[in-house]
Amino acid sequence: MSEAKKFMFLNRKAPYGSVYALESLEVVLISAAFEQDVSLAFVDDGIYQLVDNQKTDDIGMKNFSGAYKALGDFEITKLYVEKESLEERGLTIDSLMPLVYEDEDDDWEEKPSIKIVSREELAGIMEEQNIVLSF
């Protein structure tokens, strides 16, 4: 296989209003097996996918938010959250799950996976990608 490509999964939708978020996560987990350079971006209502303490009992849907916590174990360590989307919804980084990964290049030190970036910064990061899949 040739050199790894940069794949970004762009998540734009709330977790339970439609199936996009859940099925996006399924693609992300599969992509981990292909040894590509994978990152995730969360914009608009997509940031709700990462909100901490999700409870879905009353709407009868499966709470799949725990799966985001496993991303670090799949070596998916770059989760970009758009600052403006958080602000527009009255949220801060403290509203989000504390997602971490163990950095193998730094004595397995635990590091945060979520990085808050401005809209402009995110546009730059998208520019660097080979593939952006938008869900």
Added chain:
Amino acid sequence: MIVVIGLACVVLGLVIYYSLWHSGKSKLKFGILVNEGPYQHQSADSAYQFTKAALENGHEIFRVFFYHDGVNNGTRYAIPPQDDRNITELWSALQEKYKLDLVICIAAAQRRGILDENEAKRQGKDGDNIAPGFRISGLGQLIEAGIESDRVVSFGD
């Protein structure tokens, strides 16, 4: 005079060579992702039109991958009104003409009841509904399309 004609021939030759070389270079290999079902959303039509136009212009389509409700493009049981387009049949015809690889995601298909003969047997269902020219496979096929194609174009909401 002969020198002028000779020069003109050389220039013309170069122009033809360059345009052939350039047209060869500009051919791309596309992966197509269809995320919406037929009729509900224009994405399915747009994906078909794009794929058809790309093929007619000499580009290559590595694979068309149907995901989310997009898997519903691959049921042969849909019966749109006779004066409307039949999107599934359009895809099947395009597949036959160009030997397209039309792949329906198995995980999304199972949720929505799209089955081929093997899946129907495996799941103990009494029939299948996949349309001619489509096949059911895993999500890895989407990632592979990303790796192998020059561009991936998503059609969705």
